Amino acid sequence: MEKLDLNNMYFDFCIWNYEDITHEDITRMLEITPSIVYVKGQRIRPNIPRLSKQNGWILKNPLDNKSLFEDQLNAMLDLLEPKIEILQMLSKKYGCEYEFSLALFIYNRKESTPWVHLTPRYNEFIRQIEVEFDLDLYCPPDDEEMSETE
Template sequence: MKKHEIILTLGIWDFEDISHDEITKEIGVIPIKQYFKGQKVNSKLPESKLAKENGWIIEPPGFQKYDDFSSQMDSFITLVKFKYKFFNMLFEKYHCEFSCAIFLSEGSEDSTPWVHLGDDYNEVFGENNVHFDLDLYRIP
């Protein structure tokens, strides 16, 4: 049976006065993707473009492939509350953004996934100018 999939990530962008390793060590989560300014975005492709800025991207801790949006966001909220002082510094100094990709599988019997940014989100991220990007894809 086909299922819809939601992938939520948090990216920290455009930092130069802190290293990728320092962010990883302080937060305690291994990134799924890192970009290094001036280095190839994809080292496996000879013609790959160069990263214009540093980037560090994580999935929600404990992420499972078909977790709903609420579970994923709650995981991020818990992480940020646990390391609030450090995250607050990141949010103030750098471009921080959630990227949410929703993949709708044609023929799925699941209802369309919902995305709701509630009071917890607003309390933790709303004041800190953390951006939110949503992309919707239809998969045949």
């Protein structure tokens, strides 16, 4: 397996748990095309037999996954801040739940670990719209560490 040289960060905005509205309706209202949608009871991906437990509308960050977190956060807020009133209505009327999902993959321990700083701009956004922040940290073992412990 080829070892990756740099750490990666995946930052998404997710809308979950809507029942009385479709992902097409959400897309039309927000005027933003999602990167992925999950339909409750259908396969998450064609090649994965696991079924989605809930409806989901996921927007992947428009920047490269090696971009600084602050840049990714600002790019996402640039897309979402103009839609605050629509997001508030979706939450109130349809029970939509919002989540920022951040997955950090630490492949190279010699490289500086990416920092995650939630800015005042972010704080203002979540003050207006209740958004959970989900952080997953993945640190696969180095090849050298694996050989030392075997």
